Amino acid sequence: MAFKRIDGRKNSDLRPITAKIGVIPNADGSALFAFGNTIAIAAVYGPRLLHPQHMQDPETGILRVNYDLLSFSVNDRKKPGPSRRSQEISKVTEWALSPVLDLKEFPNTVIDVQIYIIQADAGTRTAGINAASMALAHAGIPMRNLVCSVAVGKQDKEIVVDLTKAEEDFDGGEGPTDFPLAKIANTDQYTLLQLDGKIPAERVSEVLTIADQAFANIYEAQKKALKEEFS
Amino acid sequence: MNQQIDEAQEAEPMETEQSTKKRRVVVPGEVIVSGEDFLPSEGARREGQDILASRFGLAEEAGRVIKVIPITGAFIPRRNSVVLGRVTQITLNGWVIDIDAASSGFLPIDESPRFINKNEMDQFLAIGDVVAAKIWSINVRGIDLTLKGKGLGKLEGGFIFRVSPNSVPRIIGREGSMISLIKERTGCDIGAGQNGWVWVQSDNLDSQIQARKAIEFVSENVHVDGLTEKVEGLLNK
Structure with missing residues (x-):
């Protein structure tokens, strides 16, 4: 029998995308990005003076990302506040975005990016990176290019793109695989490559x-x- | 006095000119034009044959020169900008002024328009006072301000509010046309700083509110054509 995805998509199909900017009026830049039921919002503040002072770099501004999965975003209420997982995702998001930024013009400052997942259905870090990249552009930060991000996974032997939570939990055959990626648009430079599960190198x-x-x-x-x- | 604030601002390059130059919205990394004949200016860069945008904004072709004009984002201090700020601290030799930028501004006592006795600094500018000042220099230590210049100084009475810093050139208008229209019709004193702070003062509360509404209308409709007529209509109501 031919392979069929739970929601009937083709292996290479994304969930419907929603993208919008300016969703947070008080931020210097903001954006919403959604893959189907996964919704991320990002707010950018700055460049502004960095505290604590010992983190300041007199040669360049720095990027500081905070990723947060809000307590109401999942079926079983998540305990609010930072966790090991959210700290890791904040850090990898920072690494995924900083290669496109040029903050030499703003020494001793910080650009704060807040990413909030208001509804989660797998692929939250990738939706967060997409939203943050748009919010940074909206905030007028000098950047080389936009960053795009998507998760690829494996359902038994089939490689599928943009998994839902139901697909991510699939444990038949070779077991679940989640492979989030981020790439600088129009280039072949990858800024995020994680792998959870198994996949043959070839x-x-x-x-x-x-x-x-x-x-x-x-x-x-x-x-x-x-x-x-703006048009 | 406040007529003069705008005169001081008119010295700045205006971004509002409704010129015939070609303009379109570009995203970072987008190719604006291709070819050897073009020169990348602010917000643009060259990669091989192409001129690419280095930020989000309006790409403008002025002859051979390509630049990207910001339309969003925080205030980036520039030399000779007139800003409004609030005194946050008095030090031995000057005032520390919050100008809503990444670093605060410093106004040395020598840059005040008349001689100030060091023991009586708070009689000239006290903590919480609002001033219109000019950015005199930007260096590693911070931003230096001056009050020496036409229309600069303490702003008495009235209130201040914030708008997007990128809409300030439009609020002032070409050669101050928009701001003088609003001033004329409402009878208010108005001062706009490049950092997006706007000061409104009048004895009449209603006209203050009307002036604020008109300014906020301009700020929210920066990209609309024929804005002056629309503001006129709004003020005639």
């Missing part, structure tokens, strides 16, 4: 090919949302 190129198509769609959605607001 199939990684297959993952990158299927992700490339998704990146193109995400980039178009981001670009459209940014341009729409």
Whole structure:
């Protein structure tokens, strides 16, 4: 029998994307990005003076990301506040975004990015990176390019793109695999590559090919949302 | 006096000119034009044959020069900008002024328009007072301000509110046309700083509110054509 995904999508199909900027009026830049039921909002503040002072860098500004999965975003209420998981995701998001930023103009300052997941259905870090990249652009921060991010996974032997929570929990066959990626748009430079689960080394190129198509769609959605607001 | 604030601001390059130059919204990394003939200016860079945007904004082609004009984001201090600020601290030789930027401004006592006795500094500017000042220099230690110049000084009475710093050139208008229209119609004294702080003062509360509404309307409709007529209509109501 041919393989079929739980929600009937093709292996290379993304969930419907929603992208919007300017969702938080008091922030210097803000954006919303959603993959189906996963909704992330991001707010950018700054450049502003960095405290504690010992973190200041007189040569360049720094990026500080805070990722938070809000307590009401999942079915069983999540205990609010920072956790080991949210600290890790904040850090990898920071690493995924900083290669495109040029903060030399703003020494001793910080750019704060707050990412809140208001509804979670897998792929929250990738939705967060997409939202943060749009919010940084909206805040007028000098940047080389936008960053696009998507998770690829494996359902038994089938490689599928943008998993839902139900798919992520799939444990038949070779077991669940989650492979989040982030890429600088219009380049071949990857800024995030994590792997949870198992995948044969020779199939990684297959993952990158299927992700490339998704990146193109995400980039178009981001670009459209940014341009729409001002035309 | 406040007529003069705007005169001081008019010296700044205006971003509002409704010129015939080609403009469009670009995202970071987008190719604006291709070819060897073009020169990247502020907010743009060259990569091989292409001129790319380095930030989000309006790309403008002025002859061979390509630049990207910011339309969103926080206030980035520039030399010679007139800003409004609030005194937050008095030190031995000057005042520390919050100008809503990454670092606070410093106004040395020597940069005040007349001689001030060091023991009586708070009689000239006390903590909480609002001033219109000019950015005189930006260096590693911070931002230095001056009050020497036309229209600069303490702003008495009235109130201040914030708008997007990127809409300030439009609020002032070409050669101050928009701000003088609002001033004329409402009878208020108005001062706008490049950092997005706007000061409104009048004896009449209603006209103060009207002036604020008009300014906020301009700020929210920066990209609308024929804004002056619309503001006129709003003020005639």
